[in-house]
Amino acid sequence: MLNATVTGAVDLAQVFVNPGVTASLEFLRAWCSQAANATSAQQSVALRTQVTAFPTLTSATPRKLKLLDPASAITGGTAGAAGTAGVNASVAGAGAKSEVIDDNFNVLNGWLWVPTPRDTIIMNASAASGFGLYFPVQPGTLTSWSAGMTYAELG
Amino acid sequence: MIHSYMLQPKEQTHVTESYVSSPPALLVVDERGTVFTLGEKFANDAPRGEFAFNVLVNGKECGEFASRIERRNGRIRIFGHQGFKTWNGRTQSFF
DSSP: OOSBOOOSSSSEEEEEEEOOSSOEEEEEEEEEEEOSOOOOOEEEEEEEEEESSOOEEEEOOOOOSSTTSOOOSOEEOSSOOTTEEEEEEEEOOSSOEEEEEEEEEETTTOEEEOOOGGGOEEEOTTOSEEEEEEESSOOSOOSSEEEEEEEEEEO | OOOGGGSOOSSOOOOOOTTEEETTSSOEEOTTOOEEEEEEEEOTTOOTTSOOEEEEETTEEEEEEESEEEEETTEEEEEETTEEEEEETTTTEEO
């Protein structure tokens, strides 16, 4: 998502991908930043899995990094269902969330997660579990947030 | 792919404080407003145990690969398989 206004609530997924049945997903990068102002403030961020009841999202179709790649196994969706992706949740969803990576950052600097080779996160196909970038607490400024994740589709 | 955060920000103008490193910071900005970020091309000769990516300056390739970008004592430096290199604003290159 690019310069979006996020919802003022806790535990919302800003980016959410739920693997489908055809391909496992290896997450290689996640990031978020804001461009609303130059006010120093700390913000918590988390990479989590979520099961059963997923967030309500704005549909987002994955973009290719290599233009010759085949069509993604993931399509845009608003319900966080298997095989879909979305951004900027408006409803957290009742499904249990499991922390994978917790961190905090200064909003002036943004946040970038780039794992070392052995630290990449793989969500297997048919996982019945989605993976996302969450704001555990409401940001002080809600406007002009950008966020995203990069993943590879395996086999 | 060039993401919006790799380019000079339109609204947010600040200089990154000393001892900030990317990652985990998304970007590093110097006094001239130059934005340093890690791109998405893998380097084959990364430092052991790390990924290394192309270094983008205002969203453009600068010909360097690094595992991280740091701001130290008013200077921007990158760490790659050859060790640290420091940004020279006049020559617009790392040395």
